[in-house]
Amino acid sequence: MAHSKASTIPDGAMAEKHLEGDAPETVHDEALVADAKHASEVEHNMTLLTAIKTYPKAIGWSVLLSSTLIMEGYDLALLGSLYASPVFNRKFGTHNPTTGKYAVSAAWQSGLSNGARAGEIIGLILAGWTADRFGYKMTTIGSLVLMIMFVFVLFFAPNVKILVLGEVLCGIPWGAFQSVTPAYASEVAPVVLRPYLTTFINMCWVIGQFFAAAVNKGSVGRTDEWAYRIPFAVQWVWPIPILAGLIFAPESPWWHVRHGNKAAAKHSLLRLTSRNQPGFNADETIAMIEHTNELEKNLSQGVSFRDCFRGVDIRRTEIVVGIWLVQTLGGQNIMGYFAYFLTQAGMDASNSFSLSMGQYALGIVGTAGSWLLMSRVGRRTIHFSGLCTQFLLLIIVGSLSFGHTNSSVWAIGALLIVFTFVYDFTVGPVTYSLISELSSTRLKAKTIVLARAAYNASNIFVNVMTNYQLSSTAWNWGARSAFFWAGSCLLSAVWVFFRLPEPKGRTYAELDLLFEHRVPARKFAQTEIDPYSDTHDGAKRVMSEQ
Secondary structure (H helix, E strand, O other): OOOOOOOOEEEEEOOOOOOOOOOOEEOOOOHHHHHHHHHHHHHHHHOHHHHHOOOOHHHHHHHHHOOHHHHHHHHHHHHHHHOOOOHHHHHHEEEEEOOOOEOOOOHHHHHHHHHHHHHHHHHHHHHHHHHHHHHHHHHHHHHHHHHHEEEEEEEOOHHHHHHHHHHHHHHHHHHHHHHHHHHHHOOOOOOOOOHHHHHHHHHHHHHHHHHHHHHHHHHHOOOHHHHHHHHHHHHHHHHHHHHHOOOOOOOOHHHHHHHHOOOHHHHHHHHHOOOOOOOOOHHHHHHHHHHHEEEEEEHOOOOHHHHHOOOOOHHHHHHHHHHHHHHHOOOOOOHHHHHHHHHHHOOOOOHHHHHHHHHHHHHHHHHHHHHHHHOOHHHHHHHHHHHHHHHHHHHHHHHOOOOOOOHHHHHHHHHHHHHHHHHHHHHHHHHHHHHHHHHHOOOHHHHHHHHHHOOOOOOOHHHHHHHHOOOOOOOOHHHHHHHHHHHHHHHHHHHHHHHHHOOOOOOOHHHHHHOOOOOOOHHHHHHHEEOOOOOHHHHHHHHHHO
16 A cells, blocks of 8 residues: 555554464465455555446445435425525414514424434434344335335424424434445445545535525415425425335445355445456455454454444544534534524525525535545545634634624625535535544444434534524524534534544555554554554554554
8 A cells, every 4th residue: 555654563464363262263364365455455556437437336326325315404404494484484483572473482493403313313223223134225225115104294294293293203214314324335335436425425415405495495485385395395206216226226245244145245246346347356355345344353343332332442433423523513503504594694585595505506516526625635634624614714704793784694694605615525525434434344333323323412402502592582692603613613623633533545454453553543644554464463562662
């Protein structure tokens, strides 16, 4: 692997298994290790164009699976936008004698937003079990069927209480999608494609937000119940075509290897790749997957939730959980309330929806731009730089809140659009790449479940705070709330600087050993390691001497 390294682990290898006092027994034979090493070298030397030619089907299936997140992005942005809809407020809100208008109270806004988050936590826990037992494919198919049924509750909700129930129920399949999509995307692709497919998940989320703003823009002028029923009904558009395609999707080869079915793993791999590509050998790739799986079994036995908090995996769990917590604490929650935020600052609903569409369109451009950025810059650098830029923008937005003029309101809107671009150019997409790469393959599904559950739990706090900060019936901070999130963004940047390692260009086996040797986060990118050597103990001595 071609890196310029500052420190070296020349002999980082697969651990040997020690059985109750017996002499060490090598897990892999020499032929399998040789095949695995050659497959790893092929991946490291694979160009982006070669990877696209070799794995075109993997790209297609991963994109289809990731598109399930369009629904979550759509609904969460939809709710924030509907709070700016007069008809929605008249149906589900109460009359405010001070302003003479109808509004959904901050308490019920929190209930609606957090109902979805609570449902997602349930869905994540269920998906952590079903994905390991039945696979990513069947978990997603079952969740899509539930999604189709639960949208009926939203569509026919007669009052705000049933609407909250509908959000909780819909949150269950959304939680499953959150867990399955990054795990599948990271396992069906080689190293060079991994960041593109995992960060596409963020683009799906932004696409959903864009459609929410567009649908609300088209229906905000209506004066009947269809002003909010049409936006809810649009959620039936996504599950049916995705479900029809996923029936034919292959399972992850890694999942089959973890279940001891090498033949099924090779069959899946062949369905994900093009045949007769020079340099690609399916048997060698399966050998690499087997080698990594056995390496992780020996470094850390077990695949339960408890194992996520044992040994070296506790650090990996902390990092993955922390990365997703940063997503909620960096101020980006304001983006979901963009239209509502602007209406509270004094802009009319129609213009706020128009700006929302521009905001999310720029977010899509930002995510696409992040692919170019990640091919040249490390994930850690991108993430940290993005948080620092978000901090500065939030400080400026908060300062503009004292302007109290029409110009300052439009300036705030423009800066929030820039904020969205920065987030979707840096922190947003790179998060999905990081959480997929930094968790071990055997514990990936469960680590992502824990991290995303923590993300949703923190979002409950964030949603409550945001609703009370922005609601005219509560604190009514308006744009001054940006100061609060600037503070949490600064704390997030400090954590990232000290705790987030650089996984760019690493295979899973290399990452396993970097964590096993407790390489400091800031030295990941400069450290050499060979997971195919057979002198694991020697590697430990080298690290202890440095």
